[in-house]
Amino acid sequence: MEFLIFMVLLYFLPTILAIVRHPTHDPFGIFLVNFFLGWTVIGWWVAFIWALAANGTSREFRRVPVSSGRFCSQCGALSPYGAHFCSACGRVV
Structure with missing residues (x-):
């Protein structure tokens, strides 16, 4: 009986990891997979890697109006409007 419980817990290890590690992240998709x-061995590994890679933190992006300047294609810094060179790395914008 203990072996059966162990195998069920091992089978649902990706779902358990998703619930424990990222409770705010929706683990329902991981459960379905x-x-x-x-x-299938591949399906279990996909769910396991997804559970480990799921990131519950969201990235915050700064919204900048287009008219306030130009973005450098190399470093991503915002140069003042009308500038021909990046103020951070010196590359032509």
């Missing part, structure tokens, strides 16, 4: 495709 784990439940329906986990019996």
